[in-house]
Amino acid sequence: GAVVSQHPSRVICKSGTSVKIECRSLDFQATTMFWYRQFPKKSLMLMATSNEGSKATYEQGVEKDKFLINHASLTLSTLTVTSAHPEDSSFYICSASPVLAGDLYNEQFFGPGTRLTVL
């Protein structure tokens, strides 16, 4: 089946630093990837839709200058949390669907998530 990886799985950083999280589709190509944030005991909050070769589409309330998204290729999207603060601590999950006609019907494949802790 389709596999999505994330790196790192866990990161601890100091307040004010930037952290980059990578999301890769290992055995398929994805024109679109999604970044979610999950709070403890809460659902997934869609942060942005990452589009290969173009700017990401951010959800309302998500600061695009703080959460930088780059979709450099059909298999890689990165999320950079800039000037991180303790309130940015969370579980970040990416997902992707294979790039084929019928994307609308395909399930999304999720990465294992990245636990970010900002001290």
Added chain:
Amino acid sequence: AQSVAQPEDQVNVAEGNPLTVKCTYSVSGNPYLFWYVQYPNRGLQFLLKYITGDNLVKGSYGFEAEFNKSQTSFHLKKPSALVSDSALYFCAVRDVGTGGFKTIFGAGTRLFVKA
């Protein structure tokens, strides 16, 4: 706008008993519905989906879900629960818009299966 509601934060069931995890949805067009499961500190795993066709959809690990258009529901079911089914379950609806799509998730229901 599309939305998904999971009315139960938690469902408790004894092993061997049937389980149901409830989900209702609101969409403006045809519903594309999904169920995912999340184990601790893991990403989500796809269980099943409804796009069109039979109202009863069968998925992974013995799970199934019934699409009910009149009640706008898509409840997840399993005839006989296992302790290993204990996890967090998310119902989701695909929001199909011009130029793209995104998936909206419910708040999640935590399932506890007791031995």
